[in-house]
Amino acid sequence: MSKLNFAWLLVILGGVVEVFWVTGLKHADTLATYALTGVGVLFSFSAMIMACKNLEVSVVYAVFVGIGASGVVLNEMILFGEPFSVIKVSLIALLMLSVIGLKFSSKQNDEKIVKNISKDLGLDELQDEIIQGAK
Template sequence: MNTNWIKVFVAAFFEVFWVIGLKHASDIWTWTGTVICIIISFYLMIMAGRKLPVGTVYAVFVGMGTAGTVLSEIILFGESFVVSKMLLILLLLVGVIGLKLVTKDKAQEGADS
């Protein structure tokens, strides 16, 4: 796997934490953690976007972040489990994975020419 895609996945992981932080932060420490997660998340996404197609990077970032945030809310904060919501998230993830699979990296495009 390309290290740039790993950056996108790690960025999405940190996105989950900053989204949760925006909702639940209540003191200077939780707000500081939220800001740090925002910085790490966007830095990694921007670095990956320099080598990968930006539209695909953003779609993967948002799709994985959305799925992670919804699952975190269910697991950590007692949000109700709704089958239709889970099916729609699964559909979102299938679309994101499909988009990643059909998108060539810039390095691959140069090698194919």
């Protein structure tokens, strides 16, 4: 596994753990549940910090918070009876699409994305023909 893939795994895992510790902040009522919440906080932020060593901080933070925020809202609706709202779910979907867009627009993928778009649009062949015609 490459450093970048491992970093993204840490971001996702940290975001998922964030969902649990944020929920724990609201529903903890014993020393053990408060301790688990504290462990979750330490783990999720440690994962995010480690990921920032290999990825752009702005993208890591946006993805981390996006996973956490959407996960907490869904968790509250599914597990704790928060009223379902089409608007909330639509906004979560928009948030997740935005986070995915940020991930794909990070500098690590710029060159790869440009090459794929260029290939898909046939610009590589067009460039080759222009170069051939100029000779």
